[in-house]
Amino acid sequence: MRIAVCDDEKAQRRLIINYLQEWARASGQILDILEFPDGESLLFCWEDEKDFDLLILDIEMGRLSGMELAERIRGEDEEIPILFITGYETYMAQGYEVAAIQYLLKPLSKEKLFAVLDRLQRKRKPEEKLTFLTGEGVLLLAPSDIWFAEARGHQCILSTARGSCQIRHSITELLKMLSGQKGFVRCHRSYLVNLRHISAITKTELVMDDFRRLPVSRGAYRAVNEAFIASYGVRG
Numbered sequence: 001m002r003i004a005v006c007d008d009e010k011a012q013r014r015l016i017i018n019y020l021q022e023w024a025r026a027s028g029q030i031l032d033i034l035e036f037p038d039g040e041s042l043l044f045c046w047e048d049e050k051d052f053d054l055l056i057l058d059i060e061m062g063r064l065s066g067m068e069l070a071e072r073i074r075g076e077d078e079e080i081p082i083l084f085i086t087g088y089e090t091y092m093a094q095g096y097e098v099a100a101i102q103y104l105l106k107p108l109s110k111e112k113l114f115a116v117l118d119r120l121q122r123k124r125k126p127e128e129k130l131t132f133l134t135g136e137g138v139l140l141l142a143p144s145d146i147w148f149a150e151a152r153g154h155q156c157i158l159s160t161a162r163g164s165c166q167i168r169h170s171i172t173e174l175l176k177m178l179s180g181q182k183g184f185v186r187c188h189r190s191y192l193v194n195l196r197h198i199s200a201i202t203k204t205e206l207v208m209d210d211f212r213r214l215p216v217s218r219g220a221y222r223a224v225n226e227a228f229i230a231s232y233g234v235r236g
Contacts, residue, residue, distance in 0.1 A: 001030075001032070001054065001120075001124075002031075002034070002051060002052050002053050003020060003031055003032070003033050003052065003053060003055075003056060004033075004034050004035075004036060004042055004045075004052050004055045004056065005017055005020070005033060005034070005035045005036065005056045006036040006037075006038070006039060006041075006042045006056065006057050006058060006061070006066065006069070007037075007056075007057075007061070007085070008037055008038050008061045010037070012058065012085075012106070012108075013035050013037070015108060016056060016085070016108065016113075017033055017035060019108070019110050019113050019114070020113075020117075021033075022110070023113070023114050023117050027117075027118070028144070028197065028209075029121065029196065030182060030196050030231050038061055038063075038064065039057075039061050039062070039063075039064030039065065039066060039069040040062075040063065040064050042057075042069065043064065043069060043072065046073060050080075053080075053120070054080075054081045054082075054083060054117075054120060055070075055073070055081070055082045055083065056083045056085060057069060057082060057083070057084055057085070058084075058085055059086040059088075060086060060087070060088070066084060066086070067098065070084075070098040070100070071098055074098050074099065078099070081101045081120055082098065082099070082101060083100065083101055083102050083103075083116055084100050084102070084103045084104070085104045085105075085106060086103070086105065087105065088105075089105065101116065101120070102116045127142040127143065128142075129141055130143060130177055130178075132167040132168075132169060132177075133167060133168040133169065134165060134166060134168065135166065135168070139165060141158070141160070143178060143181040143184075143194075144194070144196065145162075146158055146159070146160060146184075146194050147159045147160055147161065147193070147194055147197045147208060147210075147212075148192060148193040148194060148197070148208070148214060149171060149174055149191070149192040150190055150191055151170065151189070151191070155167060155168055155169065155170065156169055156170065156171055156174055156192075171190070171192055174192060178192070183195040183196050183231060185220075185223065185224050185227045185228075186220060187206055187214060187215070187216045187217070187220050188214070188215045188216060188217045188220060190215075191214050193214060193224075195227060195228055196231070197209050201216065201224065201225055201228050202216070203216065203221050204216055
């Protein structure tokens with residue numbers, strides 16, 4: 001999920017981002033968070049990049065308020081979810097005019113923000129399942145359900161929260177099947193792992209959320225570590 005956080009107060013941006021990252025860890029989601037110190041910088045970015053899943057806007061900002069920013073964005077996109085965060089209830093009616101999904105007052109409640117994110121996640125398009133060939137037939141599985149894959153000759157063992165199964169695809173074929181999916185990295189010549197299910201990384205191994213451990217090769221460590229950090233990172 002790609003989220004823009006726009007607030008002219010740095011401390012408020014950091015608070016929102018910390019809450020977003022906490023929600024991501026708890027829900028197993030990967031967030032791409034971009035932060036903006038004013039409406040102008042977000043609008044400039046919007047001209048070239050419109051693939052956001054959520055805009056979190058402060059209303060009281062410098063020359064371009066969050067409400068004015070929302071009105072301009074609504075002129076091009078009627079569907080993008082907009083969440084307003086402000087210290088004044090008087091803006092609530094205006095928020096409805098630009099079809100905001102929610103209006104949260106400062107000080108920001110973590111629980112209320114989490115509820116908004118949970119609801120938004122449920123409304124998003126269901127994840128498309130991939131088709132895998134097994135010894136018993138065909139297996140349909142959502143990419144996010146895959147924790148990791150281990151190469152076994154010309155086949156692979158897929159590990160999920162519900163158990164493991166052998167598929168008739170090599171790890172090279174599996175990489176191609178998952179090429180359009182975010183969050184998968186090769187940590188070892190025999191292992192492909194889903195970043196959203198990693199809880200820790202060292203120079204020699206990964207620790208999964210269920211405490212299983214996978215090897216990390218020397219040549220793969222830097223790329224895997226950078227991808228892991230980026231999956232919970234913030235760009236601004």
